[in-house]
Amino acid sequence: MNKTPHVLQFICSTAFYGAERWILALCRNAAPGSIKYSLAVTQEDNAEELELVKQFKLDGGDTFSPEMKHKFDYGVVSTIAEYCKKHKVDAIHTHGYKSDIIGILAGRKANIPVVVTPHGFENASDIKLRTFIWLGCKALKYADKVVPLSPQLVKDVEGFGITEPQLEYIQNGVDLSEVDNVRNAPAKLSKDKKRIGFIGQMISRKNIDDILDIFDDLAKTRDDIELLLLGDGDERARLEEYSETLNSKKDIHFLGYKDNRLDYLKSFDLFVMTSTLEGIPRCLMEACGMGIPVAAYEIPGVNELVKHQETGLLAELSDKKALTQYWLTLLDDADEANRLSTNANHYVNKHYSAKRMADEYLDLFTRILN
Known part of the structure; x- marks a missing residue:
């Protein structure tokens, strides 16, 4: 032309x-x-x-x-x-x-x-x-x-x-300039517990029930964790209703859509996904770009970005027991969490x-x- x-x-x-x-x-x-x-x-x-x-x-x-x-x-x-x-x-x-x-x-x-x-x-x-x-x-x-x-x-x-x-x-x-700006700035959100988080649409293929179940299981033996869920969608009302039946409900927070989602992302100690179907999720790219360790189910799309034991930890789809152990590893082994999140940051900046x-x-x- x-x-x-x-x-x-x-x-x-x-x-x-x-x-x-x-x-x-x-x-x-x-x-x-x-x-x-x-x-x-x-x-x-x-x-x-x-x-x-x-x-x-x-x-x-x-x-x-x-x-x-x-x-x-x-x-x-x-x-x-x-x-x-x-x-x-x-x-x-x-x-x-x-x-x-x-x-x-x-x-x-x-x-x-x-x-x-x-x-x-x-x-x-x-x-x-x-x-x-x-x-x-x-x-x-x-x-x-x-x-x-x-x-x-x-x-x-x-x-x-x-x-x-x-x-x-x-x-x-993905344009990571916005992520880099927040990552390099002073933290804006305080916390008094280790923060597990998810950002994205609340729709069926995100399978957020598994996140709630795994968190509730961990909360039975520890009181130093909280779960933040950012986003909205058709499943949100049902998920909130389900969370009210869990023993850990006081530490589960549905925050909806947030303009300052990256400030929340920066405050996470662990980013989690339990999707059953994905492309290559932008929220996952941003978590890697922010330097937040990731644990998820290994499905196509997610495994294009997260390589098991290289840039994050991946469990087989629906294996909640294995994914629970990976959450624990990344919450409690600071050196391993730092190694994986550093690798993930380099990988996303190089390839995406x-x-x-x-x-x-x-x-x-x-x-x-x-």
């Missing part, structure tokens, strides 16, 4: 989690003047302006918030297509099931290419959600490019019949650069548009 490519980042968002932060990292790390990114985020349920939109505006980017009159408002397709025509958008880049369906339809209507980046696939039990996810996966076939974030997501996408050249892999990246990721997406969009 002779002109600077103009790409619309499109997401149907309700909060500020991994996919939203990923969009910011991609746009912030693009080479100056090389590409123009704009942002479209659907406005649903008369919600207030989302943090992603606020941050994008602060960076000087153009934003657009089409209103969704109900959960799936087909009229938004035409609204986005008209926006693309009016603002000379060259391509749409989508994130998430609903965004993929709407974005692909809008791209066809505006006669511009659509790139889909899968951030993970939900193994939901709700039949309505499963149906909607199935439709989103079927929609991938009509994208110009499908670009997963991890090798496991590549395999998942191949299972939907997506192959090269439509399928292309660009390894995930947001600048490298942004450059590869620039090349992708340039090739598509040429």
Whole structure:
């Protein structure tokens, strides 16, 4: 192309989690003047302006918030297509099931290419959600490019019949400058107990019940630990209700979404995950970047970042007994915890650069548009 490519980042968002932060990292790390990114985020349920939109505006980017009159408002397709025509958008880049369906339809209507980046696939039990996810996966076939974030997501996408050249892999990246700023600054949060923590969406595939069970088991024999859970989601109310049945309930704290989540992350003595399905979790990258030791289940995506006994400790999926022992190791063996967290910090900075990721997406969009 002779002109600077103009790409619309499109997401149907309700909060500020991994996919939203990923969009910011991609746009912030693009080479100056090389590409123009704009942002479209659907406005649903008369919600207030989302943090992603606020941050994008602060960076000087153009934003657009089409209103969704109900959960799936087909009229938004035409609204986005008209926006693309009016603002000379060259391509749409989508994130998430609903965004993929709407974005692909809008791209066809505006006669511009659509790139889909899968951030993970939900193994939901709700039949309505499963149906909607199935439709989103079927929609991938009509994208110009499908670009997963991890090798496991590549395999998942191949299972939907997506192959090269439509399928292309660009390894995930994360902007750790914000993490580094907090890591190198004085601590802002005090504590009087060892702090075990989780940051992320409270949805079924995060399997947070296991975190609660393991913590409750440890709390039977020690009173020097507390559990902090940051984030929100469909499962939060049920999980809070379940935690009230546990003996350790006074030391379990559901904090919801926090603007200063990195200050809380810095205060953790241990970052834990018990997900059953992931891409390469941004929250895990941030924990490694902050130098917080990690214990998790070994599943695809997580094991791309955490190498057992090298950059963290991994138990087989659902092996709560083994994971409990790993929690104890990292809580009580300071030398081992420091060794693993130092290795993890070096690893994430070396292999998951947001600048490298942004450059590869620039090349992708340039090739598509040429």
